[in-house]
Amino acid sequence: MRLPVAFVLCLAALPAAAQDWNCDDPGNLPQQGMNHCAYQDWQRADRALNVAWPLVVDKAKALDESNRDYHPEQANFHENLLKAQRAWIDYRDGHCGAEGAQYAGGSIRPLIENSCKAHMTRQRTQELLLLLEDG
DSSP, rough: HHHHHHHHHHHHHHHTOOOOOTTGGGGSSSSHHHHHHHHHHHHHHHHHHHHHHHHHHHHHHHHHHHHTTOOOOGGGHHHHHHHHHHHHHHHHHHHHHHHHHHHHHHTTTTHHHHHHHHHHHHHHHHHHHHHOOOO
């Protein structure tokens, strides 16, 4: 008798998991919806960063190539860019993890962490776009 009850309860949970949240009005959402919308926001910010990244990498490689003839010791834009990006990812994840850890065990933790990641990712994208303008 328990198996059918458990099965029905699992089926009842499916619509909630597949809920189509209106992220344009997150103030009227339950916590699960706000968490979902914060994650989606971070994913949008990450996609924008991933559009900017190859443009900056191409510029870095081109500048390194042009500097090799005259200043080979300074042809390290791409190397430094990659080092900075890797460090930034570690910093972002650690910083946002620390912000979220303040709410350990709480349902708001994913909202805090994903909102932080979205904010920091947008800032980093702007920094990368500025590199395209310089030089």
